[in-house]
Amino acid sequence: xxxxxxxLTLIAKHLSPFPPIYLPVWEAKDFVLAEDVIAKVDVPNRDxxxxxxxxxxxxxxxxxxxxxxxxxxxxxxxxxxxxxDFEVLPGTCVRITAGAPLPQGANAVLSExxxxxxxxxxxxxxxxxxxxxxxxxGEDLSADNIILKxxxxxxxxxxxxxxxxxxxxxxxxxxxxxxxxxxxxEVVAPGKPLEPGKLYxxxxxxxxxxxxxxxxxxxxxxxxDEKSSLKKAIEETFSQNDVLITSGGAWRGPKDxxxxxxxxxxxxxxxxxxxxxxxxxxxxxxxxxxxxxxLPGGPPSNQMAFLNLALPGLFKLSGRDMDPFPTIKAxxxxxxxxxxxxxxxxxxxxxxxxxxxxxxxxxxxxxxxxLGQAExxxxxxxxxxxxxxxxxLCVRLLKPFCSCSF
Amino acid sequence: xxxxxxxLTLIAKHLSPFPPIYLPVWEAKDFVLAEDVIAKVDVPNRDxxxxxxxxxxxxxxxxxxxxxxxxxxxxxxxxxxxxxDFEVLPGTCVRITAGAPLPQGANAVLSExxxxxxxxxxxxxxxxxxxxxxxxxGEDLSADNIILKxxxxxxxxxxxxxxxxxxxxxxxxxxxxxxxxxxxxEVVAPGKPLEPGKLYxxxxxxxxxxxxxxxxxxxxxxxxDEKSSLKKAIEETFSQNDVLITSGGAWRGPKDxxxxxxxxxxxxxxxxxxxxxxxxxxxxxxxxxxxxxxLPGGPPSNQMAFLNLALPGLFKLSGRDMDPFPTIKAxxxxxxxxxxxxxxxxxxxxxxxxxxxxxxxxxxxxxxxxLGQAExxxxxxxxxxxxxxxxxLCVRLLKPFCSCSF
Numbered sequence: 001x002x003x004x005x006x007x008l009t010l011i012a013k014h015l016s017p018f019p020p021i022y023l024p025v026w027e028a029k030d031f032v033l034a035e036d037v038i039a040k041v042d043v044p045n046r047d048x049x050x051x052x053x054x055x056x057x058x059x060x061x062x063x064x065x066x067x068x069x070x071x072x073x074x075x076x077x078x079x080x081x082x083x084x085d086f087e088v089l090p091g092t093c094v095r096i097t098a099g100a101p102l103p104q105g106a107n108a109v110l111s112e113x114x115x116x117x118x119x120x121x122x123x124x125x126x127x128x129x130x131x132x133x134x135x136x137x138g139e140d141l142s143a144d145n146i147i148l149k150x151x152x153x154x155x156x157x158x159x160x161x162x163x164x165x166x167x168x169x170x171x172x173x174x175x176x177x178x179x180x181x182x183x184x185x186e187v188v189a190p191g192k193p194l195e196p197g198k199l200y201x202x203x204x205x206x207x208x209x210x211x212x213x214x215x216x217x218x219x220x221x222x223x224x225d226e227k228s229s230l231k232k233a234i235e236e237t238f239s240q241n242d243v244l245i246t247s248g249g250a251w252r253g254p255k256d257x258x259x260x261x262x263x264x265x266x267x268x269x270x271x272x273x274x275x276x277x278x279x280x281x282x283x284x285x286x287x288x289x290x291x292x293x294x295l296p297g298g299p300p301s302n303q304m305a306f307l308n309l310a311l312p313g314l315f316k317l318s319g320r321d322m323d324p325f326p327t328i329k330a331x332x333x334x335x336x337x338x339x340x341x342x343x344x345x346x347x348x349x350x351x352x353x354x355x356x357x358x359x360x361x362x363x364x365x366x367x368x369x370x371l372g373q374a375e376x377x378x379x380x381x382x383x384x385x386x387x388x389x390x391x392x393l394c395v396r397l398l399k400p401f402c403s404c405s406f
Numbered sequence: 407x408x409x410x411x412x413x414l415t416l417i418a419k420h421l422s423p424f425p426p427i428y429l430p431v432w433e434a435k436d437f438v439l440a441e442d443v444i445a446k447v448d449v450p451n452r453d454x455x456x457x458x459x460x461x462x463x464x465x466x467x468x469x470x471x472x473x474x475x476x477x478x479x480x481x482x483x484x485x486x487x488x489x490x491d492f493e494v495l496p497g498t499c500v501r502i503t504a505g506a507p508l509p510q511g512a513n514a515v516l517s518e519x520x521x522x523x524x525x526x527x528x529x530x531x532x533x534x535x536x537x538x539x540x541x542x543x544g545e546d547l548s549a550d551n552i553i554l555k556x557x558x559x560x561x562x563x564x565x566x567x568x569x570x571x572x573x574x575x576x577x578x579x580x581x582x583x584x585x586x587x588x589x590x591x592e593v594v595a596p597g598k599p600l601e602p603g604k605l606y607x608x609x610x611x612x613x614x615x616x617x618x619x620x621x622x623x624x625x626x627x628x629x630x631d632e633k634s635s636l637k638k639a640i641e642e643t644f645s646q647n648d649v650l651i652t653s654g655g656a657w658r659g660p661k662d663x664x665x666x667x668x669x670x671x672x673x674x675x676x677x678x679x680x681x682x683x684x685x686x687x688x689x690x691x692x693x694x695x696x697x698x699x700x701l702p703g704g705p706p707s708n709q710m711a712f713l714n715l716a717l718p719g720l721f722k723l724s725g726r727d728m729d730p731f732p733t734i735k736a737x738x739x740x741x742x743x744x745x746x747x748x749x750x751x752x753x754x755x756x757x758x759x760x761x762x763x764x765x766x767x768x769x770x771x772x773x774x775x776x777l778g779q780a781e782x783x784x785x786x787x788x789x790x791x792x793x794x795x796x797x798x799l800c801v802r803l804l805k806p807f808c809s810c811s812f
Contacts, residue, residue, distance in 0.1 A: 025596055029615040043774060046603050050704075052659045079661055081591025081604055081631070097659050099592050099703070101603035140705075140774040148778070155805055156619055157709065157777040160612030164605065164774055168597025185487025186505050190431055191574025197452050197507040198487055199570065206566030209435040213562055225487070253458045253503050255485055297505070298456075299546075303563065327808040328734070329761070355735075368449060368546040368570055371563040372554070379812065394810035399561055400732040404800035406785065 003382055004343035007274045007309055008322070011284060014270055015291065017173040017319035018242070025163045030215055031172035032319035033152045039145055040166030042138035046101040048080070051133045054093040054115055054122055055106035058132070061124040069116070069123035078103055093122060102134055109133035141165050153320060173319035176242035176291070180207045180220045181233055183249035183258060184297060189222055202368070203247045203295075203302045210306065214324065216314060225255040234261055238290045242317070245310055248297030250281045258294050259283065267292060275342045275382065279305035284313070291317070299367045304345045307377065307398075325377070325396035328403055333360040336387040338380045347374035350401055357403050359395050375399050409788055410749035413680045413715055414728070417690060420676055421697065423579040423725035424648070431569045436621055437578035438725035439558045445551055446572030448544035452507040454486070457539045460499040460521055460528055461512035464538070467530040475522070475529035484509055499528060508540055515539035547571050559726060579725030582648035582697070586613045586626045587639055589655035589664060590703060595628055608774070609653045609701075609708045616712065620730065622720060631661040640667055644696045648723070651716055654703030656687045664700050665689065673698060681748045681788065685711035690719070697723070705773045710751045713783065713804075731783070731802035734809055736765040742793040744786045753780035756807055763809050765801050781805050 020034035080099030088105035114126035211218035272283040281296035282305035293310035312322040338344030376395040426440035470476040486505030494511035520532035617624035678689040687702035688711035699716035718728040744750030
């Protein structure tokens, strides 16, 4: 059995993003840019006004103030997006709206509140230094400059900037198509009748939901403990997906068929079993270019193996940083202990008290409530056998958390 | 003009969640439960084994150890999900897999590694106290108990628990259907040719992306500064959506038609203009049950009005807490200043140094790079005119951020 670190290193080594695709900017949020992006246009592409007011020649009104207003002839009006064309000659001005191009001759915009209109004249009640209320061509974005770097995980604001810079589609790494197969004669699809000794496919619902949460296209199947059905389902998976994640049947028993079928299919086993708890019965491999993670079936083991190994793998395939969750510093409330040569994971709740955040591992009595209460994930790394109460630790946030308030 | 706090209070007062709907558990992640959920079934619904091993009568092997193994007759095998039926009589045992129901007569499971099989007998090399490796009926979830409370924002693990408890669909608050209309003769859809003095609809792309980010069904339109077109677009919006958000045309100029059209449509103006910067030209109102936010068109104003007022409104309609972003404590790097009677917002970057997180407001020179660099949002509340360098503040996280590392 390898260590958790070795497992992550092997995942990083064997997986890399798929060839880039083009996506419309409308859909590119949370994808990773596959290339540096260079602006196609200046933004704005002419000098424009930042305010509603009057385009003026700064020098005409340099002495203006409320006691000594300067009179200018109003010769026209320009609107944002309009095609009106005027020239501001000495002693004149043009009414202008925010976003409208500055007419020829003008070099400043006198804001409305510092003027008074009287017929076809205006009184300037203040000066307007050269450039005032003017957004120069290229001041927001400049053509031919790199505006975003390859590797950027695109935020809503960044896709807006790409649109502003002249792009309607962008080159990003695609996300892998994932299929999740849950195995087990005891596992029943949600809502179906439940015989004694059977259980609903809760792992499957959770795994599918995590995939959706991070935007992975995902489908699922529920297969009984019958080798030929499982083999057929896995072969079908490979024909239509990039990644297979199995849930259950990963142990060594007579009905644990997942690894047997993968061996029949000639898979390249990259690792099988990792020194993590819960979740040791996790394996990772490939069949040609198809990626496989097999997860154990017990709910906490299933989750821990998924969140700490399979999910980082999916992120690597998408070109993203491998750590899927934000982190926060917290203080430990209940001692966390484990074996020296293992990496131990804990789900827990967070508490905010005065200035500090506390992590309290959930009791493990009920495996499902244990998962339900999970707000954060703590780790007791290999080599360390205890994190005492009061010790600071870094936890991963599984839910949005406010660690301070306004 | 009202204060930011008053604006938020009015939003909270005038908006409430729509009537609940039923969603399949597969799609319920990130929706808010509209009722307490009571488990329909026990999980597990029989006593089951937690390990692969042998179902035994604890008392038979209470003296077993490697030096003095106890011999038991192996009378059969039970599998998870199987329908085999055995009784464990004194002196016998049944092979069992993890998840399989405990046969009658047995009260513990001896794990494989503490046994040796010899033909139709096994040698027990250790004792197995009563209940060892057995998950009692109802121990994970107990029927008729409340497992999740109304108001819960469902995580992937919680939807799994709902499935485990017997649900294939759950009662949640729907998310409002949003239409975003950008106005302005100068605004051009991404990818179209760009004449001088025009600009691409970057606000629109960003607003649509934020809506998608939070799972709101969203559509958009781009309408020129022509009153009848705008009126028609808004009427169409109301016939098919719950919320209208407009971008641009919200000022008082001759081509600022949004409020004029809304007045023509007899809207109930709840507020118009708020003492926030950037973003003051924001308004909120209703036409019958349809909700309207009008946002100013300048990119930073547009974003700040959306993130701080419209988005909290969308959250309120979805039954969620009104604060859309997680928060974190940071130390201020550059002084933030503003007017006493205004609430001032700042976008900025975060820096991690040793144990601390620092917030540095982005320079405002380029309005679009200002937005692109936004990792966090800081607020200078009304009544306070400066946050000095070194002062701690609470910031909203606009991107996932790791404030500590492992």
